[in-house]
Amino acid sequence: MTEQAPIIRVRNVTKRFGSVTAVDDVSIDIRQGEFFALLGPSGCGKTTLLRMLAGFETTSEGEIEIDGQPMLGVPPNRRPVNMVFQSYAVFPHMTVFDNVAYGLKVTGVGKSEIAERVKEALTLVHLEDFGRRKPDQLSGGQRQRVALARALVKKPKVLLLDEPLSALDAKLREAMRLELVHLQHSVGITFVIVTHDQDEALSMADRAAVMDHGVVRQVAAPATLYEHPNSRFVADFIGKMNLLEAKVAGLSGGRLAIDIEGLERFEVPHDGPASGEIGIAVRPEKTRLSKEQPAAGRLGLKGKVSDVAYYGNESHILLDTDTGVRFTTTIQNETRRSDSSILIGDDLWISWSPEDTLVLSE
Amino acid sequence: MSTLPARSMRRRRVRGTNPLEYLKRPWMQLTLLASFVFLYFPIVTLIAFSFNDSRRNITWRGFTWKYYEKAFNNASLHDAFVNSMIVAGTSTLVSTALGAMLGLALYRYRFPWKGTYEGVAHLPIVIPEICMGVAMLVFFNAINMDLSLITITVSHIAFTIPFVAVVIRARMAGFDVSLEEASHDLGASEWQTFWHITFPYMVPGLVAGALMAFVLSLDDFVITFFTAGVGSTTFPIKIYSMLRFSVTPEVNAASTVLIVITLSLTLIAMIMQSRWAKGRQE
Ligand SMILES: Nc1ncnc2c1ncn2[C@@H]1O[C@H](COP(=O)(O)OP(=O)(O)OP(=O)(O)O)[C@@H](O)[C@H]1O
Numbered sequence: 001m002t003e004q005a006p007i008i009r010v011r012n013v014t015k016r017f018g019s020v021t022a023v024d025d026v027s028i029d030i031r032q033g034e035f036f037a038l039l040g041p042s043g044c045g046k047t048t049l050l051r052m053l054a055g056f057e058t059t060s061e062g063e064i065e066i067d068g069q070p071m072l073g074v075p076p077n078r079r080p081v082n083m084v085f086q087s088y089a090v091f092p093h094m095t096v097f098d099n100v101a102y103g104l105k106v107t108g109v110g111k112s113e114i115a116e117r118v119k120e121a122l123t124l125v126h127l128e129d130f131g132r133r134k135p136d137q138l139s140g141g142q143r144q145r146v147a148l149a150r151a152l153v154k155k156p157k158v159l160l161l162d163e164p165l166s167a168l169d170a171k172l173r174e175a176m177r178l179e180l181v182h183l184q185h186s187v188g189i190t191f192v193i194v195t196h197d198q199d200e201a202l203s204m205a206d207r208a209a210v211m212d213h214g215v216v217r218q219v220a221a222p223a224t225l226y227e228h229p230n231s232r233f234v235a236d237f238i239g240k241m242n243l244l245e246a247k248v249a250g251l252s253g254g255r256l257a258i259d260i261e262g263l264e265r266f267e268v269p270h271d272g273p274a275s276g277e278i279g280i281a282v283r284p285e286k287t288r289l290s291k292e293q294p295a296a297g298r299l300g301l302k303g304k305v306s307d308v309a310y311y312g313n314e315s316h317i318l319l320d321t322d323t324g325v326r327f328t329t330t331i332q333n334e335t336r337r338s339d340s341s342i343l344i345g346d347d348l349w350i351s352w353s354p355e356d357t358l359v360l361s362e
Numbered sequence: 363m364s365t366l367p368a369r370s371m372r373r374r375r376v377r378g379t380n381p382l383e384y385l386k387r388p389w390m391q392l393t394l395l396a397s398f399v400f401l402y403f404p405i406v407t408l409i410a411f412s413f414n415d416s417r418r419n420i421t422w423r424g425f426t427w428k429y430y431e432k433a434f435n436n437a438s439l440h441d442a443f444v445n446s447m448i449v450a451g452t453s454t455l456v457s458t459a460l461g462a463m464l465g466l467a468l469y470r471y472r473f474p475w476k477g478t479y480e481g482v483a484h485l486p487i488v489i490p491e492i493c494m495g496v497a498m499l500v501f502f503n504a505i506n507m508d509l510s511l512i513t514i515t516v517s518h519i520a521f522t523i524p525f526v527a528v529v530i531r532a533r534m535a536g537f538d539v540s541l542e543e544a545s546h547d548l549g550a551s552e553w554q555t556f557w558h559i560t561f562p563y564m565v566p567g568l569v570a571g572a573l574m575a576f577v578l579s580l581d582d583f584v585i586t587f588f589t590a591g592v593g594s595t596t597f598p599i600k601i602y603s604m605l606r607f608s609v610t611p612e613v614n615a616a617s618t619v620l621i622v623i624t625l626s627l628t629l630i631a632m633i634m635q636s637r638w639a640k641g642r643q644e
C-alpha cells in the first residue's frame with residue numbers, strides 16, 4: 001500500500017457543552033487533496049467538529065492531528081487551516097483588496113508579495129475588478145467569493161467551509177457547487193465542507209461522513225453511501241428510501257433468506273453476518289409499478305395509490321400496500337402526458353428485483 | 363376633465379384625518395406649542411437678554427456684545443472655564459477608556475455574579491447626584507485628600523464611566539463575533555484582532571460615549587459642588603456664585619456660551635450617529 005498519511009486525523013474526539021454531547025467519539029481520516037463533506041441533520045455536531053478542526057473549540061476528549069502535527073493547544077492563528085464562515089464574516093470596514101490582504105499583512109508578508117498574491121487570489125474567484133469595492137457594495141455571492149479568496153490566499157493545507165452555500169439562492173447555489181469543485185481541483189487544497197444538504201454533499205464530495213447526534217454513521221464515497229448505506233439512518237437520510245422491517249430466516253453460501261409480512265420467503269445476495277430483526281430497503285427508482293402481478297423472480301406487493309406528486313421531470317407516487325407499509329416510487333415523465341396515466345385510488349403492484357434489495361442490520 | 367380627480371382627492375384629504383396625522387388635530391398642535399413654550403421660552407429669554415444693552419434683565423434696550431466681552435475679560439470666570447475644560451477633557455479621556463473596557467467586558471465575558479456586578483457598575487446612572495456628591499466628599503475626607511481639580515476629575519470619571527459603558531455595550535450588541543474568529547483564523551493575534559477588527563467597529567460608540575461624558579462633566583453642578591476645593595471652581599459653579607450677587611447679562615452671556623458648546627457637541631454626536639447608521643445601510 002502506498003497510501004499517503006492523512007492530512008487530518010481525528011481520533012476518538014468527543015465534545016461536550018455542559019450536559020450536551022455535541023460530538024461523540026468521532027474518528028475520521030481525511031486524505032490529502034480530497035473534497036470531504038460532513039453531512040447530517042441540523043444539530044448533529046457538524047459545525048462543532050469543523051470548529052474543533054479550526055481551533056475555535058477545544059476537544060473534551062480525543063486528539064486531532066493536522067499534517068502530522070498534534071493540534072492540542074494550538075490556537076486558530078497557528079493552524080495550517082483556514083475557514084470560510086457561514087456568514088462569510090467579510091470585514092465590513094475594509095475594501096475587498098484589504099480583506100484578502102489581511103491574513104498576509106498580519107503575518108508580516110511584504111507589500112509587493114501581498115499585492116501579487118491578492119491579485120492572484122481575486123482572479124481565482126473572478127473578482128479581479130472588485131478590489132476597491134467595500135463589502136456593502138457586493139452581492140451575497142460576491143461576498144462569499146471574497147471570503148474564499150481571503151482564505152485561499154493564505155495557501156492553507158486544508159480549507160474548512162461551514163455551509164458555504166446556504167445563504168445563496170437556489171440557482172446560484174447550484175452554479176457555486178460546480179465552481180467550488182473546480183476551484184478545489186485547480187488549487188489542489190483539501191476541502192472540508194459542512195452541509196445538511198445531501199444533494200450538495202453527493203454532488204461535490206469525493207467522500208462524505210454522515211453524522212447523527214454527534215456520531216459518525218458512515219464514511220464513504222457518495223455512490224457507496226447511496227447504494228450501500230450501512231444503517232437505517234444513512235439509508236433514510238441519503239435520498240429517498242423505502243424501509244421495511246424483516247426477519248432473517250437463514251444464511252448460507254452468501255445468500256440471505258428473508259421473511260417479510262405479505263411476501264413469500266425470498267433470498268438476496270449478502271456477505272457478512274446477519275440475524276434476527278433486520279431492515280430491508282429499496283430505492284424508489286429501482287421499483288416498478290404494474291397493473292398485473294409481476295413476473296416470478298421479482299418481489300411484488302399490492303397496494304392503492306394514495307398520492308401523486310408532480311416534479312416536472314418525474315413524479316413521485318405514494319402507494320399504500322395491503323400489508324400497511326407505504327412505498328414511494330418515482331416514474332420518469334418521458335412524454336408530456338405520462339403523469340395522467342396513474343391516478344389516486346388506482347390498484348397497482350409495486351415490484352423490484354431481489355438484487356436491488358438492501359439489507360440493513362443497524 | 364383632467365382636473366376632476368385631483369379635486370376629489372383634495373376634498374377627501376381634508377375630510378378624513380389619517381390616525382397618524384396627529385398634527386392635524388388642533389388640541390395636539392396646542393399641546394405641542396405649550397411644551398415648546400415651557401421648554402424653550404426660558405432658554406430663549408436667557409440667550410436674548412445676554413445681548414441686552416442694560417444692566418438689568420427687565421426691558422430691552424438694544425443689541426450689544428458688551429457682556430460677552432465683559433465675561434471674557436472676567437479673569438475668574440475665564441479661569442473657571444479653563445478649569446472646566448481641563449476637568450471635562452481629562453475625565454472624558456479616562457472614563458471613555460475605562461467605560462469602553464467595562465462595556466466590552468460585560469458584552470464579551472461570562473463570569474460568576476455578572477448580573478450583580480453589572481447592576482453595581484451602572485448604579486451611578488440612577489443614584490441621585492446629591493448622594494453621589496456626598497459620598498465622594500466623605501470618601502475624599504476619609505482618605506485625607508484635599509479637594510482640588512483632581513478630586514473633581516476623579517468624581518467625574520466615576521459618574522461618567524457607566525454612561526460610556528452602556529453606549530459601548532449597545533454598539534457591541536450588533537457585532538458579529540465571527541469577524542473576530544475570521545481574523546484569528548487568518549493568522550492575527552488577539553491584539554491585532556482587537557486593533558484591526560473590534561476597535562474600528564467600536565469607534566462610533568467611543569465617539570458617542572466620549573461626547574456624552576464630556577457634556578455630562580462640563581455642565582455638572584451638584585457633584586462638582588461637593589468635591590470642589592478653594593481655587594478649583596468650574597464654570598457652572600462660577601455662574602452660580604455670580605448669580606448670588608446679582609443677575610447681570612454677564613451671567614446670561616456665560617450661560618449662553620455653555621449652552622452653545624453643549625448643543626454643538628450634541629449636534630456633532632447626532633450627525634455622526636446618523637452618518638454611521640446610513641453607512642451601515644448602504
Ligand atoms: N457553544 C455551545 N454551547 C452549548 N451548546 C452548543 C454550543 N455549540 C453547539 N452546541 C450544541 O451542540 C449540538 C451540535 O451543534 P452544531 O452547531 O455542531 O450542529 P450542526 O450540525 O452544525 O447543526 P446545524 O446544521 O443546525 O448548523 C447542538 O445540540 C447545539 O445545541
Ligand SMILES: [Mg+2]
Nearest residue numbers: 046047048163
Ligand atoms: Mg452548523
